[in-house]
Amino acid sequence: MSGFEEHPLYNIMHPQSIAFWGASNNPMAMGSVQLGSLLAMGFPGPVYPIHPTEKEVLGLPAYARVSDVPGPVGLAVLVIPTKVVPEILEDCGKAGISAAIIVSAGFAEIGSDGRLLQQQIVEIARRYGIRFLGPNCIGAVNPRHKLNTTFYPYESGPGFIGMVSQSGSFVTQVFVHLKRFGLGFSQGLSVGNEAVTDITDCLEYLGNCPSTKVIGLYVEGIRRGREFARIAREVSRKKPIVAYYVGGSSAGKQAGLSHTGAMAGPDELYNGIFAQSGVIRAGSIEELFDFCWVLGSQPLPRGNRIAVFTNSGGPGAAAADAAERSGLRLASFSDDTKRALRDLLPHTASLANPVDMTFARNHQDYFDAMPRILLQDDGVDCVFMYFLMAHKRVIDSVIRAMMGDSADPEEVARQYVSAQAQVVSSLGREYGKPLVGGSFYDRSESFICELQDRGLPILPSPERAVRALGALYKYSVFRLGCSGP
16 A cells, blocks of 8 residues: 555654653653653653653653754653643644644633634744644554554554544454454544644555454544545445444534534535445444454455254344344345255254254264355355353363363363364355354353464454454445445
8 A cells, every 4th residue: 555654653653763742750640641652652762841840750861952852853742721721732843743642632622712822822833844733632543553652551462453532532442352352553643623734644554554354433524525425435446444433422422522622513424425425324332343343354245145053942033133224134045055054953953044053963063064064055145153152060071071080171172172163254255255153152261262363353242243254344335336136
């Protein structure tokens, strides 16, 4: 993708050195917490705390003015009282700093006086050629560059989800959510009041980011509607965009206005903008990342026909119901598929769709032979698979019964789990069709953890998994022009 390193946001997200205002030796100060997050992330370049009186801040040499800093500064981070922001930004301009993050609040979001102050810093930035995020934002995270200017530790590895948020702390709060599923950000940006850098700029930037496979947007209001639609259409031709818009109700509109000064519009307007631009709209924060997970990891389906495969009837029925509500329809299996399944399933199982195995003659067939049969069917465009795990005590007792007391049940189980996870996680890629799992178990169950780490989305319920497959189909209609038969 061209234009990535030339984009103005590149320098903000890939600084070689950082000057930091607002940190002190008071560990409870917001600036101190944010500098602590940066240091904990292991940022590899020089970090220069700027403090009028302290000689050392959090173990680093501190400087009274940016002009005292001994080396070049790639990024300025300002966590300081609102009234001094213009003065400090002017100092940054005089020092030749061209990238900044202004965390400080108290600008356009508070009314007319704040708007005048915000216009003042915009004029300073233009005069010196400074590009900044904010004000009233929380900063940015770029795990591959070990950059985290937010107040919350980032403990996941680098991921494939690019995030742009008009809420500041929202970006940090979802760190925990992503870690829960073994996911991570490629890059995450908080834009705040969008004084010089807005959500459209960030969308364009992430559209060219080679490590970003899918883009998630938290939207309170879009200021440049036509430009957003144009950029979104261009980016959606290359990678999916998922948006969670909260300004469609009167309460959401008022909250956005007081939060970042964003001007919201009715749901119908945003639904139209998103549909024309290829943006998939999510209905909740959880759904935003469910959709991002599946859209960023699975191949596009060629149609809307889903096979539901389960070893428990209730989750299968729930998945079937969610499929119809999500624009999918249950696939009709070919005679060859039915014959192949009949050879493997007990007489108590269902050959219809959903395929409810109940109890397998050969447990390994559930993880290989049977999903393979479904994926091979030309009438199946995607597969949902439910994972009901056996209890550890049961597994241990079976292993000891088969192999004797000399066996190490944990090691035998680990090898078995790893082998099965490798088989299941590779099936979708092998057949070029989406395969998504659902389970009420989480990463504390080793099999679920292995599957997720090998790239297979396992969502916390059948409904969430199938809704995400529905979003994937909806995006495929935009990208490929496919339609359900």
